[in-house]
Amino acid sequence: MKTLIIGAGRMGRRHIQVVRDLGLKLSGICDLNPEALNLAKAEYSLSDELLFADVQSMFKEISPDCVIVATTAPTHCDYACLAAMAGAGYVFCEKPMAVSLEECDRMIDLCARKGAKLAVNHQMRFMEQYREPKRIVESEEFGGLSSITVIAGNFGLAMNGTHYFEMFRFLCEEPPVEVAAWFSPGKVPNPRGPQFEDRAGSVRLASKSGKRFYMEVNADQGHGVQVLYAGPYGQLTVDELAGNMRLIVRDAEYRDLPSTRYGMPAREQHFKIEPADVIGPSRAVLQALLNGDNFPTGEDGRLAVSVLVGAYVSHEEGHRPVRINEETLPHKRVFPWA
Numbered sequence: 001m002k003t004l005i006i007g008a009g010r011m012g013r014r015h016i017q018v019v020r021d022l023g024l025k026l027s028g029i030c031d032l033n034p035e036a037l038n039l040a041k042a043e044y045s046l047s048d049e050l051l052f053a054d055v056q057s058m059f060k061e062i063s064p065d066c067v068i069v070a071t072t073a074p075t076h077c078d079y080a081c082l083a084a085m086a087g088a089g090y091v092f093c094e095k096p097m098a099v100s101l102e103e104c105d106r107m108i109d110l111c112a113r114k115g116a117k118l119a120v121n122h123q124m125r126f127m128e129q130y131r132e133p134k135r136i137v138e139s140e141e142f143g144g145l146s147s148i149t150v151i152a153g154n155f156g157l158a159m160n161g162t163h164y165f166e167m168f169r170f171l172c173e174e175p176p177v178e179v180a181a182w183f184s185p186g187k188v189p190n191p192r193g194p195q196f197e198d199r200a201g202s203v204r205l206a207s208k209s210g211k212r213f214y215m216e217v218n219a220d221q222g223h224g225v226q227v228l229y230a231g232p233y234g235q236l237t238v239d240e241l242a243g244n245m246r247l248i249v250r251d252a253e254y255r256d257l258p259s260t261r262y263g264m265p266a267r268e269q270h271f272k273i274e275p276a277d278v279i280g281p282s283r284a285v286l287q288a289l290l291n292g293d294n295f296p297t298g299e300d301g302r303l304a305v306s307v308l309v310g311a312y313v314s315h316e317e318g319h320r321p322v323r324i325n326e327e328t329l330p331h332k333r334v335f336p337w338a
């Protein structure tokens with residue numbers, strides 16, 4: 001399977017490993033920045049004929065089966081569309097999917113018209129740190145999911161917030177329908193360059209059936225990622241960076257008491273999972289895309305973008321709850337995400 005990677009930054013280089021792990025043929029990698037290409041060449045002992053300084057010449061020379069778009073967000077749409085136009089059957093795009101809803105739609109439409117399968121690299125459904133909580137909250141002793149609270153250092157609403165919007169959808173198995181947001185004042189310099197801007201802040205989501213999601217990732221918070229899952233009979237706390245999980249569930253004999261009896265005798269359990277890496281779950285997404293399994297689709301990527309767009313609208317309009325639907329969200333507005 002002839003595979004091209006566009007973008008040889010940190011993520012593009014990880015995708016070289018993904019391509020190798022899956023036994024695909026890396027036929028070319030391109031980047032505007034020669035330093036990024038040199039790093040890729042040195043790290044993975046790539047031969048010079050695989051390296052391209054621009055996308056057009058790479059596509060002129062190679063007709064790909066699979067294209068991985070790992071540039072920063074402003075070019076995701078154009079390159080995903082270019083890949084579909086070049087006849088690639090599989091387009092694997094980094095998140096955030098694009099910088100506007102209009103671009104997300106263009107990618108979905110064009111890939112569908114050209115018969116290309118499109119995946120967005122939100123790996124949550126393949127990660128033990130979300131699969132295990134999903135299994136636990138759905139157990140009888142936990143009683144189902146009621147809310148998720150994420151308290152973390154300033155990890156960026158576009159950079160990582162979008163992953164957590166997808167995580168909430170995955171855990172609930174239904175999309176969020178409403179968002180409210182409070183952004184931190186001021187802007188923090190973006191590590192990917194001054195042309196990019198991400199926001200920190202607080203975000204609240206609700207799903208159709210009334211499940212809640214709260215995220216506290218403000219600019220004055222500088223460490224850690226803790227996630228707390230709450231349900232009728234229990235709480236699960238996950239320290240995602242350390243891989244520690246703590247589960248408390250009411251003893252079975254007290255389950256039927258009302259929720260106001262929140263301090264009943266409980267069983268407490270501690271366990272550990274491997275802290276997440278990026279390569280393994282990215283490999284799982286690409287593998288699922290190639291196999292036609294349950295992979296994060298363009299629609300899933302678009303949903304995460306629409307939640308983020310809704311968060312901007314809410315913040316700018318007095319923090320009002322914003323419905324995540326087409327009537328309320330600006331379709332063409334372009335955001336400065338990386």
Ligand SMILES: NC(=O)c1ccc[n+]([C@@H]2O[C@H](COP(=O)([O-])OP(=O)(O)OC[C@H]3O[C@@H](n4cnc5c(N)ncnc54)[C@H](O)[C@@H]3O)[C@@H](O)[C@H]2O)c1
Pocket residue numbers: 006007008009010011012030031032033036055070071072073075094095096121122123159192278338
């Ligand atoms: N899925 C994940 O877990 C995950 C993790 C990290 C980053 N990402 C995403 O991956 C993307 C890349 O992130 P990164 O950390 O590698 O950033 P980076 O800045 O390290 O790399 C981006 C690379 O793209 C190149 N580039 C930009 N525009 C280009 C163009 N028009 N043509 C060719 N090359 C171009 C840049 O020169 C740079 O080398 C971002 O959208 C980011 O949000 C996803």
